[in-house]
Amino acid sequence: MTTENLISEIKRKQSFLCVGLDVELEKIPEFLLKEEDPIFSFNRAIIDATHQYAVAYKPNTAFYEAYGLKGWKSLEKTINYLNVNYPEIFTIADAKRGDIGNTSSRYAKAFFEDLGFDSLTVAPYMGKDSVEPFLAFENKHTILLALTSNEGAFDFQTKKVDGEEIYKQVLKTSKDWKNSENLMYVVGATKAEYFADIRKIIPNNFLLVPGVGAQGGSLQEVCKYGLTEDVGLLVNSSRGIIYASKDADFAEAAAREAENMQLEMKAILDGIH
């Protein structure tokens, strides 16, 4: 998907909501466990119920790998379902991959070509030649970890190199990489005060923002400093939406939560125009 298509979908829906499909069998309604593929059945119901409020879906691969071959199959079916039924929706494989060049190419092929995701999260630690193989794919997007939403972000990401935090070095350095126009960045909502600085370095790139809600981040704060003319944000919510209810009404409950977020987003977008 092109960035332009993503932006026009955001404007059409007045939403920059990404729904995280981090599915655990212990947390989904019990009656679904009788289905042949409970995880896919759950995802399909969640997607059908929330798609008018969301512009992106983000399965985190860990939750699928945890179920081995079956889990991998559920992931395949989920991305196929999205691509066939909602091709206007942006898809993110939250896999945090990254390896030496020829190996990163294999991951890129797996997620972009074979599975057909629009984007993939990638870890920056191994540098340029570990990321450029992902950037080489046209109309595919590499979402580089910059400042994550967890406690451990302060272990290395905010340490200063020549007076500047490492996550800022990641932003600056990666701007010079080949096909860097295909870069987006992960920036956690729990550190909203950093968004102003970040926008000075990358005024236009899309940011994927986890940590709103359950992890304590504020949507208002993130938008205050992070929004661009083309919105430039994808704000993720996982548990708050998909586990809104464990009963027969789980999909409707998820839709209500997604709609609430979309309305909050619309109000913010209305406010700035």
Place this chain on the structure above:
Amino acid sequence: MTTENLISEIKRKQSFLCVGLDVELEKIPEFLLKEEDPIFSFNRAIIDATHQYAVAYKPNTAFYEAYGLKGWKSLEKTINYLNVNYPEIFTIADAKRGDIGNTSSRYAKAFFEDLGFDSLTVAPYMGKDSVEPFLAFENKHTILLALTSNEGAFDFQTKKVDGEEIYKQVLKTSKDWKNSENLMYVVGATKAEYFADIRKIIPNNFLLVPGVGAQGGSLQEVCKYGLTEDVGLLVNSSRGIIYASKDADFAEAAAREAENMQLEMKAILDGIH
């Protein structure tokens, strides 16, 4: 597997060779493509031919994910084959995973419990709470990326924070994490001159060393600065061994290459005693 078991196997075989199982269909002998599962057939032949010279095998997950469900199945069969037939061998899933706490737990479960690997490579960028879930597993080993063997290692890993390279901060900081006795580290052979400094920080931890051979690192140099009383090194070779021949003799050719490395290792171990 306990570290003691790994050490006794190293001493018994007079080898600290790890064979990287980075399998691509384009590179294996053509006649294997007729097999039901060519990748597993290739791995089984390589393992049977080289196991007396190697103490560890390391499939890089990218090469398996690139083949989707089929690839995942080949990986499962490979680790099962190793665990059933050669339980004395140390197994490494080279997956470079790492995510926020509850998500890392899912990866740990997938690789340690379900697949049954002895160890997993993990990226440090997200810090303590992204790594500790892996460390919580008894007799399982977390191999943290410190200084990798690629060019991009100089983009961030060798940048200085308070006068000290980031990779050294990773070594020092991680020593204080819970269950840090389960930590090993990736240190590329292409930077052998760094090993002396590294051993000052972590005198005893095992190091997984890629980059000998194809990538230009020297075994002698690595051993000069990296060896400990308990050896403390696992030196990886992938392409140099598994693709030694593309003909019917591929397994014998791989065995010869593995034996050559084992003999070189034995000579080094003999030299220091």
